[in-house]
Each structure stands twice: as structure tokens, then as C-alpha cells.
Amino acid sequence: MRYMAIYDMMETVRNTQQWLGATARTMASYPAFAMLPVPAIQWMAAWGEVTERSFERMVVKPDWGIRTFTCEDGRDHLVDIRTVIERPFGDLIHFDVSGREEQPRKILLVAPMSGHYATLLRSTVRSLITNCEVYVTDWHNARDIPVSAGKFDVEDYTLYLADFMRELGPDTHVIAVCQPAPLTLAATAYLAEEEPDAQPRTLTLIGGPIDPDATPTEVTDFGARVTMGQLEEMMIQRVGFKYAGVGRRVYPGLLQLTSFISMNADRHSAAFTEQITRVARGEASDHDAHNRFYDEYLAVMDMPAEFYLSTVERIFKTREIARNVFTVNGKKVDIGKITSVAVKTVEGSNDDISAPGQCVAALDLLTGLPDSKKASHLEPGAGHYGIFAGKSWRNNIRPLVLKFIDQNSAPKAAAAANTNVA
Structure with missing residues (x-):
């Protein structure tokens, strides 16, 4: 059960971060705040928008997005x-x-x-x-x-x-x-x-x-350094109660994503900082280069x-x-x-x-x-x-x-x- 508890804890952390992002974005959007020319409020809204989108994408299967095709x-x-x-x-x-x-x-x-x-x-x-x-x-x-x-x-x-x-x-x-x-x-x-x-x-x-x-x-x-026992102990968890595969032993997608990001942490950190700045300035869009890449990159599966x-x-x-x-x-x-x-x-x-x-x-x-x-x-x-x-x-x-x-x-x-x- 401890592995199932860890799985649910990871999902709880992800869900909480998504909620915090949505809360920050919503609070900063109150009309009353528009009267205050404070850049921090715009930055909070931008942080909330980027954070909510990022953590939401982690549990969503992307769409193929191939609906029409122009033939000869x-x-x-x-x-x-x-x-x-x-x-x-x-x-x-x-x-x-x-x-x-x-x-x-x-x-x-x-x-x-x-x-x-x-x-x-x-x-x-x-x-x-x-x-x-x-x-x-x-x-x-x-x-x-x-x-x-x-x-x-x-x-x-x-x-x-x-x-x-x-x-x-x-x-x-x-x-x-x-x-x-x-x-x-x-x-x-x-x-x-x-x-x-x-x-x-x-x-x-x-x-x-x-x-x-x-x-x-x-x-x-x-792969050569780690023993199979160590790998199983570190990486394998059981799916929590939220999903149909409850109890199944998996290598969780959220854990994999942590490994992916840690390999180039500085580059990813800079990319998200720049995106928050672009959103705050009104220079970002729903399908800009950052969102196109990270909507796919952050969508992970067990x-x-x-x-x-x-x-x-x-x-x-x-x-x-x-x-x-x-x-x-x-x-x-x-x-x-x-x-x-x-x-x-x-x-x-x-x-x-x-x-x-x-x-x-x-x-x-x-x-x-x-x-x-x-x-x-x-x-x-x-x-x-x-x-x-x-x-x-x-x-x-x-x-x-x-x-x-x-x-x-x-x-x-x-x-x-x-x-x-x-």
C-alpha cells in the first residue's frame, strides 16, 4: 500500500499545483485589481496561467490534431x-x-x-x-x-x-x-x-x-550502474484509487517526467520563466512555440x-x-x-x-x-x-x-x- 500512497501523493501534489495556478490566475483577474497599476499583479496572473496549463497537461492525452488534409x-x-x-x-x-x-x-x-x-x-x-x-x-x-x-x-x-x-x-x-x-x-x-x-x-x-x-x-x-532491485524499489509504484488501473504496478509518468526535466533543468527553467514574462506582456498565444512543445512534452503516461x-x-x-x-x-x-x-x-x-x-x-x-x-x-x-x-x-x-x-x-x-x- 505504501507504493499506492506515494502514487496518490504525487497526484495530489500535481493537482494542488494546478489548483494554485488556477487560483492565482483567477484572483489576479478581478476587475478591481485593474485599477492598481502594479506589475506584480500581471506577473501573478501570468504565473498562474502558465502553471495551471503545465500541470493540467500532465494527465491529459494530447489530441492528434490531424483533422483535414489537402490532397493533389x-x-x-x-x-x-x-x-x-x-x-x-x-x-x-x-x-x-x-x-x-x-x-x-x-x-x-x-x-x-x-x-x-x-x-x-x-x-x-x-x-x-x-x-x-x-x-x-x-x-x-x-x-x-x-x-x-x-x-x-x-x-x-x-x-x-x-x-x-x-x-x-x-x-x-x-x-x-x-x-x-x-x-x-x-x-x-x-x-x-x-x-x-x-x-x-x-x-x-x-x-x-x-x-x-x-x-x-x-x-x-x-542502466549499467543501477541494479534491478534498486530500480524496482526506486521507480515502481502502484496506481492509486483515482484510475481504472488501481493496484497495477507501473513506472509512473510523473516520475518519468521528473527524470526528463532534471536532465536539462536549467533549460526548462529558463523556458518557463521566459513564457511567464511573455504572458505578462501579452506576447504569448495559445498555440505559440512554447505551448506547442510543452503541451506534448508534459503529457506523460504510466x-x-x-x-x-x-x-x-x-x-x-x-x-x-x-x-x-x-x-x-x-x-x-x-x-x-x-x-x-x-x-x-x-x-x-x-x-x-x-x-x-x-x-x-x-x-x-x-x-x-x-x-x-x-x-x-x-x-x-x-x-x-x-x-x-x-x-x-x-x-x-x-x-x-x-x-x-x-x-x-x-x-x-x-x-x-x-x-x-x-
């Missing part, structure tokens, strides 16, 4: 987000552009389950639906999943991905971003042995820790404890994927069994989360795949976020990935894709 016919088409497969821990969703012909490129975008929602890939999705049919793994917040749904660890994650690939069929092109890269590689190898006809045509791994030891970072160093702990132990500590000894349901998943799926890795030279060398290590594991079906790209000057959602992705990496997809597509699909502008 010059008309705006509605985008319908349709659930293809519904599961307790995550769904497979499709961004269906109404009234548009089905696009020849079918892409499964595997989103991370690493503290943020799949909406973190919003700009990636926007860039791909231009001329692709885009499917995304939409992982659920563990606090909302009843204990009766059971556990969810790296093996369950791998089986979910295998089911999603099986559902979409062999003409699918999979793009895995960051954390899911090693497990997406494992899911592909699992299908290669269990159901070869269900394998995707291509697999693109972007900034993922295939071999965390290839180039150590602060993230890998932390991870199932089994998934978090098994990821640290099996992916980072014992390096089961890197050593090709990963198992699912007691059976080894041999990455060397992949013989027909074209694989491309993408890394950023300035990536401080999955440093260069960690992702490209996947190509050495593909012993059964001819070199003609292997490719890699190192983006100069790009950080972690930039390689899948920033300027580097839009200007250079996306065209390279689509070219790789077209080169390894079925002849008819490739010809149709080449008629569209990449």
Missing part, C-alpha cells in the same frame, strides 16, 4: 482515425484520408512506449500521410488498464507487433522509432520463422538501441512495470537482442532467420540518447540477409528528435526512407509510388 486534387479531405485492432495495452490505428484513393505505400509506424504518447510522432505522421497509408501503434496509459488485463512485458510487446504486421499483410513497410527498434527487429524475426508470408517488405529502424553498449550514453550508463523492468534488464543489461539470444514464450528468436526483408538504419550524429553505432549494429545481426538488402544512414548534425520529427527528417531522411521503401516494394506498388512526389 486541391480539396481538403477529412482524416478519420480508425481503430484496426483494439487490445488492452495498445491499438493499431489507421489515418484514413476520406475520399482519396488508397496509396500504394502502406506504412506501419511503431511508436515508442517510453513515457510519452504516440502523438509525439504527430509531425512524422503528417509528413507521411501526404502519399502513404499510415498505421500507428497507439499505446495505452497503464494507469487506465485494469489489473484483470494481466501483465505486459517485452515479449508481449513483441507479440503485439507481430500481430499488427500479420494484420496489415506482406506489402507493409515498417518504421520503428527509437525504443521499439530492437523489439520490432525481434518481431520481424519471429514472423520469419513462424509465418514467413506475414513478414513486411521493409524495416526501417530509426535511432534505436539495438546494441546499447556499441556507444555508451548517459542512458546506458544509468508504463507497465513488467515492460519497463524487462526492457532495462533484457535490452540494456543482458543485451539479449544485441547478442541474438532473445526469447519469446521460451523459444529463441533468431534474427539471422530474416532473409527477405530489406532493412535500413537511421542515426543522428548528435544523438545523445541512442548514439551513433547503437542502431546500425542491427545490420551485423542480419547474417541471413544479403548486403543488397541492407542500408544505413548517418544524418550529420542531427539530434535524437530531429531524425524522426525535426528538420533533418523533413528535408533529408524522409525522402531517403521513401526511396528505400520504393526500391524494395512489389513492382506494381513501386511504379504507383514513383508517380507521386516523395
Whole structure:
């Protein structure tokens, strides 16, 4: 119960900060205060507005915000987000552009389950639906999943991905971003042995820790220093009474957010101080750069404890994927069994989360795949976020990935894709 009490205490602190912000903003907005030319009152209102918004966003799942899309016919088409497969821990969703012909490129975008929602890939999705049919793994917040749904660890994650690939069929092109890269590689190898006809045509791994030891970072160093017992004691709590997942063991999103912010505390502190100043001067807006970024960054989700702990132990500590000894349901998943799926890795030279060398290590594991079906790209000057959602992705990496997809597509699909502008 003490872990449940801590979880509820963290939520109480968050809720109190939100209430304090709302109170300060409301009090400073009394008409009577307008008669007093005191800058402190304006600053209090600004502090309250920024504080209330920030702490409120921590428990709200962001909206995709992709409602319409302008196609080549010059008309705006509605985008319908349709659930293809519904599961307790995550769904497979499709961004269906109404009234548009089905696009020849079918892409499964595997989103991370690493503290943020799949909406973190919003700009990636926007860039791909231009001329692709885009499917995304939409992982659920563990606090909302009843204990009766059971556990969810790296093996369950791998089986979910295998089911999603099986559902979409062999003409699918999979793009895995960051954390899911090693497990997406494992899911592909699992299908290669269990159901070869269900394998995707291509697999693109972007900034993922295939071999965390290839180039150590602060993230890998932390995983090496801390024992699993220490990690479980420090990070794992039970969901409190407020949510449907009451009693479920999780790595709380609020605790994750604390870790995220502490890594760059000075930068975040300066950003919020500047935003308060802008609000006080009337220079801020609801969708300015600060709010666009932090509305997403502060929205965190709880991870199932089994998934978090098994990821640290099996992916980072014992390096089961890197050593090709990963198992699912007691059976080894041999990455060397992949013989027909074209694989491309993408890394950023300035990536401080999955440093260069960690992702490209996947190509050495593909012993059964001819070199003609292997490719890699190192983006100069790009950080972690930039390689899948920033300027580097839009200007250079996306065209390279689509070219790789077209080169390894079925002849008819490739010809149709080449008629569209990449």
C-alpha cells in the first residue's frame, strides 16, 4: 500500500499545483485589481496561467490534431482515425484520408512506449500521410488498464507487433522509432520463422538501441550502474484509487517526467520563466512555440512495470537482442532467420540518447540477409528528435526512407509510388 500512497501523493501534489495556478490566475483577474497599476499583479496572473496549463497537461492525452488534409486534387479531405485492432495495452490505428484513393505505400509506424504518447510522432505522421497509408501503434496509459488485463512485458510487446504486421499483410513497410527498434527487429524475426508470408517488405529502424553498449550514453550508463532491485524499489509504484488501473504496478509518468526535466533543468527553467514574462506582456498565444512543445512534452503516461523492468534488464543489461539470444514464450528468436526483408538504419550524429553505432549494429545481426538488402544512414548534425520529427527528417531522411521503401516494394506498388512526389 505504501507504493499506492506515494502514487496518490504525487497526484495530489500535481493537482494542488494546478489548483494554485488556477487560483492565482483567477484572483489576479478581478476587475478591481485593474485599477492598481502594479506589475506584480500581471506577473501573478501570468504565473498562474502558465502553471495551471503545465500541470493540467500532465494527465491529459494530447489530441492528434490531424483533422483535414489537402490532397493533389486541391480539396481538403477529412482524416478519420480508425481503430484496426483494439487490445488492452495498445491499438493499431489507421489515418484514413476520406475520399482519396488508397496509396500504394502502406506504412506501419511503431511508436515508442517510453513515457510519452504516440502523438509525439504527430509531425512524422503528417509528413507521411501526404502519399502513404499510415498505421500507428497507439499505446495505452497503464494507469487506465485494469489489473484483470494481466501483465505486459517485452515479449508481449513483441507479440503485439507481430500481430499488427500479420494484420496489415506482406506489402507493409515498417518504421520503428527509437525504443521499439530492437523489439520490432525481434518481431520481424519471429514472423520469419513462424509465418514467413506475414513478414513486411521493409524495416526501417530509426535511432534505436539495438546494441546499447556499441556507444555508451548517459542512458546506458544509468542502466549499467543501477541494479534491478534498486530500480524496482526506486521507480515502481502502484496506481492509486483515482484510475481504472488501481493496484497495477507501473513506472509512473510523473516520475518519468521528473527524470526528463532534471536532465536539462536549467533549460526548462529558463523556458518557463521566459513564457511567464511573455504572458505578462501579452506576447504569448495559445498555440505559440512554447505551448506547442510543452503541451506534448508534459503529457506523460504510466508504463507497465513488467515492460519497463524487462526492457532495462533484457535490452540494456543482458543485451539479449544485441547478442541474438532473445526469447519469446521460451523459444529463441533468431534474427539471422530474416532473409527477405530489406532493412535500413537511421542515426543522428548528435544523438545523445541512442548514439551513433547503437542502431546500425542491427545490420551485423542480419547474417541471413544479403548486403543488397541492407542500408544505413548517418544524418550529420542531427539530434535524437530531429531524425524522426525535426528538420533533418523533413528535408533529408524522409525522402531517403521513401526511396528505400520504393526500391524494395512489389513492382506494381513501386511504379504507383514513383508517380507521386516523395
